[in-house]
Structure formats: C-alpha cells, structure tokens
Amino acid sequence: MLASFYLGMMLTLALALYAGWHARALVGRAMLARAAAFAAASVVVLLPLHAGYLEVQRAWQASWTPGAMAGYSADVQSYRSAPPLMNDVYVSRSAR
Amino acid sequence: MTPAGAHERLLFPGLILPALVLLGCFAPVRGIPAADVRRARRLFGLILIVALVLSLGPYLIVWGVNTRMPMPYLGLYYLIPGWSAMRVPARFAFLALLAAVPLSALGVQVLAERAAKWWRWAPLGVTLALVALFLVELGGKPLPMQTVPVGRDVPEVYRWLARERPGPIVEVPLTPEAEGEYLYLSTVHWLPLVNGRTSFAPSSHDEAKRVLAELPGSRGREYASALGLRAIVVHGERLSREERLRWALAEEAGHVRRLAGFGTDAVYAVPPLATTASLTARIAGSDTLAPGQDARLGLLLAGAGAAPWAHGSPHGVARAEVLWTETATGRVTRATVPLTLPLVIVGGERAAVPLRLTAPAAPGRYALRVRLRGATAERAIEVREAPALASSVDAPDRLAARYLVEDGSGPRTLAAGDAVHYDVPPGGRYEFDVWPAPPVDAGRYVLEAGLVSGGAGPFSREDGVRLEVEVAPLRAAARP
Numbered sequence: 001m002l003a004s005f006y007l008g009m010m011l012t013l014a015l016a017l018y019a020g021w022h023a024r025a026l027v028g029r030a031m032l033a034r035a036a037a038f039a040a041a042s043v044v045v046l047l048p049l050h051a052g053y054l055e056v057q058r059a060w061q062a063s064w065t066p067g068a069m070a071g072y073s074a075d076v077q078s079y080r081s082a083p084p085l086m087n088d089v090y091v092s093r094s095a096r
Numbered sequence: 097m098t099p100a101g102a103h104e105r106l107l108f109p110g111l112i113l114p115a116l117v118l119l120g121c122f123a124p125v126r127g128i129p130a131a132d133v134r135r136a137r138r139l140f141g142l143i144l145i146v147a148l149v150l151s152l153g154p155y156l157i158v159w160g161v162n163t164r165m166p167m168p169y170l171g172l173y174y175l176i177p178g179w180s181a182m183r184v185p186a187r188f189a190f191l192a193l194l195a196a197v198p199l200s201a202l203g204v205q206v207l208a209e210r211a212a213k214w215w216r217w218a219p220l221g222v223t224l225a226l227v228a229l230f231l232v233e234l235g236g237k238p239l240p241m242q243t244v245p246v247g248r249d250v251p252e253v254y255r256w257l258a259r260e261r262p263g264p265i266v267e268v269p270l271t272p273e274a275e276g277e278y279l280y281l282s283t284v285h286w287l288p289l290v291n292g293r294t295s296f297a298p299s300s301h302d303e304a305k306r307v308l309a310e311l312p313g314s315r316g317r318e319y320a321s322a323l324g325l326r327a328i329v330v331h332g333e334r335l336s337r338e339e340r341l342r343w344a345l346a347e348e349a350g351h352v353r354r355l356a357g358f359g360t361d362a363v364y365a366v367p368p369l370a371t372t373a374s375l376t377a378r379i380a381g382s383d384t385l386a387p388g389q390d391a392r393l394g395l396l397l398a399g400a401g402a403a404p405w406a407h408g409s410p411h412g413v414a415r416a417e418v419l420w421t422e423t424a425t426g427r428v429t430r431a432t433v434p435l436t437l438p439l440v441i442v443g444g445e446r447a448a449v450p451l452r453l454t455a456p457a458a459p460g461r462y463a464l465r466v467r468l469r470g471a472t473a474e475r476a477i478e479v480r481e482a483p484a485l486a487s488s489v490d491a492p493d494r495l496a497a498r499y500l501v502e503d504g505s506g507p508r509t510l511a512a513g514d515a516v517h518y519d520v521p522p523g524g525r526y527e528f529d530v531w532p533a534p535p536v537d538a539g540r541y542v543l544e545a546g547l548v549s550g551g552a553g554p555f556s557r558e559d560g561v562r563l564e565v566e567v568a569p570l571r572a573a574a575r576p
Binding site for chain 1: 181
C-alpha cells in the first residue's frame with residue numbers, strides 16, 4: 001500500500017506534467033470524457049483499498065510536518081553519495 | 097549512530113546513466129524522427145528536472161544544513177490533498193530515474209548509430225558493453241534478505257493461535273527487532289495484535305507498549321486486561337534469564353494462567369476486568385500566562401473510582417472544549433484543542449496529557465475550563481505581561497550533576513551529567529537513568545543534580561537533588 005501510494009502520487013504528477021505539456025492536443029470533448037472515465041474507474045478500484053487507511057489518517061490526524069520531511073529530503077550532496085549496494089569503488093569514494 | 101532517513105539520501109546513480117542522459121539530451125540523434133526526439137527530450141527532461149527538485153523536499157538542504165529556503169515541495173504540501181502523508185521526499189529520485197530511462201535510451205542510440213559506421217555489429221556490441229558497465233557499477237552485491245518460516249516451519253504457537261483464536265493478543269518481549277517477525281507471523285492467525293511498527297505511531301501506542309513491557313508485573317497485567325487483551329504470547333528464548341524467572345514465578349504464584357506451551361513459547365490467559373468509562377480531570381501548570389501566549393499545560397486524567405479507565409472505541413485524536421471566562425466581565429471565549437488520550441489509565445494512577453492552548457489576548461483574571469468526555473477541569477489563570485517562567489518541560493533539558501568536595505578551597509565540580517531527552521507535560525512523570533561517573537579519588541562528596549533549561553542555573557532549582565556520597569576504593573575479591 002505504501003509503495004502504491006508513492007507510485008500513485010508520482011505518476012499522477014508525471015501525468016499532470018504530460019497533460020500540461022500536451023494541453024492543446026488533449027483538450028477536447030472526447031479526451032475529457034475518457035479522462036473522466038479513467039478517473040472514475042480509478043476511484044472505484046482504489047477507494048475500497050484506501051478507505052481503511054484514510055479512516056486511520058483522519059482519526060489520528062496522521063500527517064508529516066514540513067520540518068519532519070526535511071530530515072528525509074535529498075541533500076544536494078545526496079546525488080554523489082553511493083548506496084552500499086553499489087560497487088565498492090563508488091561507495092568508498094562517496095564516503096569521503 | 098546513523099541519523100534517521102540517512103539511507104534514503106544515498107542517491108548516486110552511477111556515472112553511466114548521467115552520461116547517457118547528457119548524450120541523449122544534447123547530441124544529435126539519427127535514425128529517429130526529429131520531432132519524436134524533440135518531444136521526448138522536452139517531456140522527460142521536464143519530468144526529470146521536476147522530480148529532482150521535488151526530491152530536495154520542502155526546504156533546501158546544503159551539505160546537511162537546512163537553509164529554511166522554501167522549495168516547490170512546500171507549495172505542493174499545502175495545495176495537494178494527501179501530499180502530507182508522504183514522509184520521504186527523497187523518493188522522488190525514483191521518478192527522476194524513470195524519466196532518465198528514455199533519455200538514456202536516446203544516448204544509447206547516439207552511441208550505437210555512431211558505432212554502426214565502423215562495423216555493422218557494433219551497435220549490438222555497444223549495447224552489451226553498456227549493460228556490462230551497468231552491472232559493474234551495481235557491484236554485483238546480493239540484496240540483503242531475511243529468512244522467514246513458512247508452511248510447516250511456522251512455530252506451533254502461531255498455528256495454535258489460528259486454531260483456538262483466544263482474542264486480541266500481545267507478544268512478549270516487546271523489542272523493536274522482534275516486531276517485524278511478530279507482524280509477519282500475525283498473518284498465520286490474523287488476531288488483533290498490540291505489536292507492530294510503523295513510521296507514524298500515536299503516543300498512546302508507545303505508552304501501551306511501555307506499560308505492557310512491565311509484564312508479568314501487576315501494572316502490566318491490569319493494563320492488558322483493561323485494554324481488552326485476552327492472551328499473552330511469551331517467547332522464552334527471546335527473554336533474559338531474569339525475565340524468564342519472573343514469568344515462572346508469576347505462573348507459580350497464580351498471577352498468570354498458562355493456556356498452552358510449545359517449547360520455549362507459552363500462551364497465558366488475560367482475564368477480563370471491569371473498567372470505568374468516567375474520567376476525572378485536573379489542570380496542571382503555570383497560573384500565569386502572557387497575553388496571546390501559546391501555552392502548554394498538563395491535563396491530569398484519572399478514572400473515577402478504583403477501576404482502570406479504558407478508552408472506548410473508536411480510537412483517535414480526541415477534542416477538548418476550552419472555555420476562558422473573564423472574571424471581571426463574564427465574557428466567555430471558546431476553543432477546541434486536539435488531545436491524544438491514553439488507551440488505559442491504571443486504577444489509582446493519573447495520566448498527564450499535554451494541553452496546548454492560546455491564552456486570551458486581553459490581560460485579566462480568567463477561569464479556564466476544559467471539558468472532555470463528561471469530565472470538567474477548572475483553574476484560575478492570570479493573563480498579564482511578564483508572566484512566570486514557563487515550565488522547564490517546554491524546552492530540551494539537560495540533567496547536570498556534579499560532585500562537590502570540601503577541601504578548604506571551596507566547592508569544585510568533579511563530574512558533569514548527561515542530556516535528558518523527554519517530553520512531559522506539567523504534572524507528568526518521567527523516569528530516566530543517568531550515571532554521573534564518580535570521582536577517582538576516595539573521600540566524602542556531595543552529589544548535586546538538577547535540570548538545566550532556558551539558561552537557568554541547574555543547582556538553584558527547588559526540584560534539584562542533593563545527596564551525600566562516599567567514594568571508597570573497591571577491595572579486590574579474595575581468590576580461593
């Protein structure tokens with residue numbers, strides 16, 4: 001569920017960028033109808049799966065503050081820090 | 097120690113991928129219609145850049161320092177519903193990698209069509225060489241895997257739970273390293289389970305685990321009963337010798353009744369217990385607040401009578417009604433504040449819950465009334481400029497300790513104490529274990545200890561402690 005939520009948010013963003021990029025080509029009655037059908041079908045499929053999580057989120061007001069998220073954000077330096085599963089040359093060099 | 101989330105910030109993608117992306121973005125590509133190349137570059141380039149920027153999170157962090165400079169992620173946090181549920185902005189690097197794939201494919205095309213001029217099989221060779229380079233970059237290290245029991249290897253106790261279904265359970269010991277296994281094995285029986293771990297745990301769950309860790313003590317047993325648990329699963333092989341002995345003695349004394357035993361695993365019954373749903377409440381904290389001050393008081397809750405109080409369903413954040421009545425005018429101001437109530441308050445005990453509220457803007461004398469689940473607490477508060485110092489629990493504290501010795505030259509400090517990290521509302525209680533290293537030299541000392549907060553001196557506070565200590569050299573034990 002967690003991975004699907006992240007994936008859903010990221011792909012929605014990518015799709016939004018795609019739709020924004022091709023706005024002129026996509027804006028049309030036929031495409032809008034298809035997009036609405038897709039959104040409705042998505043809600044029908046996803047809502048039963050997410051309903052329990054939404055209920056817990058609502059009851060406990062579970063959300064992350066921007067300050068807490070900052071601790072889990074990429075640093076400019078992060079893109080030169082190799083994860084331990086990469087080859088040892090990269091790992092040892094990035095650890096410096 | 098590794099800071100939380102440190103592994104999420106290891107995002108080096110290797111050298112091959114960025115090189116191919118750069119080639120794909122800027123080198124002339126032949127063999128693909130120019131319009132398609134242009135479209136792919138613009139679209140996936142845009143997604144790549146947006147994802148990279150979003151992975152930087154709500155504030156720009158440079159070399160580990162939060163610059164507090166707002167980033168676009170912060171705007172999306174407030175604009176898009178559900179955005180605040182994502183804890184790790186760095187994971188947007190995955191979207192950046194996804195967008196990098198088609199761009200790197202263009203880069204491969206650039207290399208392949210250049211190589212094709214030399215030899216007809218060269219494109220295949222280039223592709224295979226790139227795959228080999230990618231594998232070298234990856235290092236060929238196996239993913240760390242955890243072996244878990246399946247089928248007949250599942251411990252018998254879990255199959256018994258699935259068969260007998262005693263009701264909600266807790267598994268002991270409640271150690272963080274065991275929680276993952278408990279969660280996995282709960283799929284054998286699917287009984288409600290106290291154990292578990294998540295990145296977002298309510299404070300009431302942490303407290304439940306803390307009290308249940310006292311099992312088989314009487315407080316833990318009462319808490320388990322009031323919580324509605326019906327069985328305790330004890331894994332003897334995970335306990336220390338002393339803990340195993342405690343369980344054995346509790347069983348011998350009849351404090352716990354064994355339902356079943358499987359090797360070192362045992363299941364004990366939790367008898368039901370009458371609880372009360374009535375609360376009594378009292379407000380603790382400063383009597384003086386500044387106008388408009390965001391104050392943190394304590395709401396001391398207890399069950400009515402000797403029975404434990406149990407939080408009924410549904411669980412979640414409760415809301416208390418706060419009324420400020422100005423004594424001179426009778427004018428009433430209302431507000432609602434969220435509270436996380438404990439799941440159980442053991443009989444005869446009080447639970448302190450932080451009560452965050454804003455003092456009225458106008459100075460004067462007020463009656464502060466808090467209503468919660470039928471209980472009402474009242475306290476007279478004076479709102480005026482230059483209030484009394486806020487409670488020390490509002491700031492991170494440090495327990496300072498020193499040994500003093502009288503040697504004719506006046507008192508001198510011989511050792512200092514440790515930082516104490518806690519969050520306790522006024523009226524609350526927190527026990528901590530600090531070991532100020534004793535002086536090396538033998539003699540009689542006075543050990544002073546006190547909390548340091550807000551620049552206040554540690555040894556002038558009323559709640560400091562002063563102990564007389566004798567430091568004597570240890571004699572070596574006589575050898576047989």
